[in-house]
Amino acid sequence: MPVDTDLREEQLEILRVLYPWYKEEVFRRREQMMRLTAFASAFLVLLLVTIMAVSPTHGTNMTTQIFAITGVALFSAIFVYLILQQRDRHRIAKKTLIEMEKILGLYDEGLYSVGKALYPEDWQTAWLSDRSVTVYTAVISALTVLVIAAVLVR
Numbered sequence: 808m809p810v811d812t813d814l815r816e817e818q819l820e821i822l823r824v825l826y827p828w829y830k831e832e833v834f835r836r837r838e839q840m841m842r843l844t845a846f847a848s849a850f851l852v853l854l855l856v857t858i859m860a861v862s863p864t865h866g867t868n869m870t871t872q873i874f875a876i877t878g879v880a881l882f883s884a885i886f887v888y889l890i891l892q893q894r895d896r897h898r899i900a901k902k903t904l905i906e907m908e909k910i911l912g913l914y915d916e917g918l919y920s921v922g923k924a925l926y927p928e929d930w931q932t933a934w935l936s937d938r939s940v941t942v943y944t945a946v947i948s949a950l951t952v953l954v955i956a957a958v959l960v961r
Contacts, residue, residue: 826907829903840943859961905930905931905934
């Protein structure tokens, strides 16, 4: 779909302002997911090392274990929730960005370059198969299980 010649200059100006903002928003949300994962993972690894190095091998009562396990589970659940929230916002921004790119003709062959589109066609759908959030949640889940196991073993 080439750039709509019926778009008024005012509408094009709005697109020119919003496009960079949405592009930045897509990157910012992705980066936020990575930061949340890094922070949660670092905290869980530190907790695991601390439990293994400092806590007594005998004498931990069941109540303490339940509180520790509940705390770790809640901590991890909150971070997974925050990551999923950022993912949803990332997807909304990405979808809007792609719509703007379509309107601007960035996927149209020959509009900006002879015989080819400025952006590859698969960029419109590649984000739908992104598995990074699965990796983020798997890492946090695995570390959570390790910390819980360390609490139970100690």
